[in-house]
Amino acid sequence: MIAKNFIRLILKVIYGFIQLFMVLLGIVLIFALWSIYIAIQSPLNLHYKSLQFISSICLILIINGIAGFRTIFKRSKFRVCIYIFTLVALINLQFIQLLKNNEFVEKNYDWTNIKWGLLNDNQRSHLQTAFGCCGFNNPSDRPGSKCVSTEGCVKKFLNVGYNLRKKSNAIIFILYFLESLGLCIISYLKFIRQ
Numbered sequence: 787m788i789a790k791n792f793i794r795l796i797l798k799v800i801y802g803f804i805q806l807f808m809v810l811l812g813i814v815l816i817f818a819l820w821s822i823y824i825a826i827q828s829p830l831n832l833h834y835k836s837l838q839f840i841s842s843i844c845l846i847l848i849i850n851g852i853a854g855f856r857t858i859f860k861r862s863k864f865r866v867c868i869y870i871f872t873l874v875a876l877i878n879l880q881f882i883q884l885l886k887n888n889e890f891v892e893k894n895y896d897w898t899n900i901k902w903g904l905l906n907d908n909q910r911s912h913l914q915t916a917f918g919c920c921g922f923n924n925p926s927d928r929p930g931s932k933c934v935s936t937e938g939c940v941k942k943f944l945n946v947g948y949n950l951r952k953k954s955n956a957i958i959f960i961l962y963f964l965e966s967l968g969l970c971i972i973s974y975l976k977f978i979r980q
Contacts, residue, residue: 794975798858801971804964805858808851811961816844843883846876847961857972866976873965880958887951894947898922898940917942 823837850872857865890897902910902922911933914920919942920933927938 797971797975801968801975802855802858804968804971805851805855807964808854808961808968809848811957812844812847812851815847815957816841819844839879839886840883843876843879846872846879850876854968854972857976861976863976866972869972870969873969877962877965880961884955884958887954891947891951894944895940898943898947902939913939 819837819840850869853865853869853872857869899922905913914933914935917939918935919937919939920935921927921938922940923938925933925936925938
C-alpha cells in the first residue's frame with residue numbers, strides 16, 4: 787500500500803510538471819509569436835490573421851494546462867472531463883496545424899513570389915540587407931536597390947520556411963507526447979481505484 791501511494795505521488799508530481807510546462811509554453815509561444823509578428827509586420831506588411839489560429843492553439847494550451855492542474859486537487863470527474871475535452875480539441879487543432887505547416891512549405895515559393903511583387907523598394911532593400919541577398923531569384927530579378935550579394939532572396943526565404951516547419955513540427959510532436967502522457971496519468975489517478 788505504501789508503494790502504491792508513493793507511485794501515485796510521483797505520478798501526481800510528474801503530471802503537475804507537465805501541466806505547468808504546458809501553461810508556460812503557451813505563454814512563451816504567444817509572446818514570442820506576437821513579438822516576432824510586430825517586429826516584421828511593418829517591413830513585410832503581413833496580416834494578423836496568419837497568427838490567429840496559432841494564437842488560439844496557444845490559448846487552449848494554457849486553458850488545458852490550468853484545467854489539468856486543477857484536476858489534481860479536486861476529486862470532481864466533471865473537471866477531469868473538461869480537461870479531457872479541451873485536450874482532445876487541442877490535439878485536433880495541433881493536427882490541423884501540422885497539416886497546414888506542410889502545406890505552407892509546399893506553397894512557400896508561390897506565396898513569397900506574390901509577396902515580393904507587392905513590396906515597395908524600401909521593403910525589398912530592408913529584406914535584402916537583413917537576409918544578405920539580392921533580388922528574388924537573382925540580382926536582376928526585381929531588386930530593391932543596389933546590393934552586394936549575388937544570391938537571390940528566394941533561397942533564404944525557403945530555408946526560413948523549412949526551418950520554421952521543422953521547429954513547429956518538433957514542438958507539436960513534443961506536445962503530443964506530453965499530452966498523451968498527461969492523459970494516461972490522469973486516467974490512472976482518477977479512474978483506477980486505489
